[in-house]
Amino acid sequence: MAEKSIADTRRFAAMVAAKQGWVLNPDEDFTASLVEGLCVNWNRYGYFLCPCRDTEGSRELDADVLCPCKYSWDDVKEHGHCFCALYMRKDFVESGGQPGGIADKRYS
Numbered sequence: 422m423a424e425k426s427i428a429d430t431r432r433f434a435a436m437v438a439a440k441q442g443w444v445l446n447p448d449e450d451f452t453a454s455l456v457e458g459l460c461v462n463w464n465r466y467g468y469f470l471c472p473c474r475d476t477e478g479s480r481e482l483d484a485d486v487l488c489p490c491k492y493s494w495d496d497v498k499e500h501g502h503c504f505c506a507l508y509m510r511k512d513f514v515e516s517g518g519q520p521g522g523i524a525d526k527r528y529s
């Protein structure tokens with residue numbers, strides 16, 4: 422698996438956001454740290470494991486939390502942002518919404 426750079430990973434995140442009609446968290450430092458986490462996970466595990474979750478040990482067991490995780494659509498719809506708050510709803514950002522801690526649907 423070819424290594425990915427921070428720039429590659431940032432492009433990936435921007436592409437996901439554009440495809441889903443979401444935006445990246447406008448807090449640049451926060452977003453940079455999540456992008457870095459995604460990049461580290463790719464280079465460590467070979468897939469974009471969610472930067473806010475631990476691996477269960479294999480790609481198969483982590484299938485639900487490959488970014489964008491299967492919970493992200495519901496979370497963005499319900500809360501305005503995904504569990505990590507990397508991706509956000511445009512209207513949530515435009516209305517000045519601030520991400521809060523939300524329960525991880527992975528274990529609920």
Ligand code: SF4
Binds near residue numbers: 489491504
């Ligand atoms: S919570 Fe889901 S969509 Fe958000 S960064 Fe993690 S894997 Fe990606």
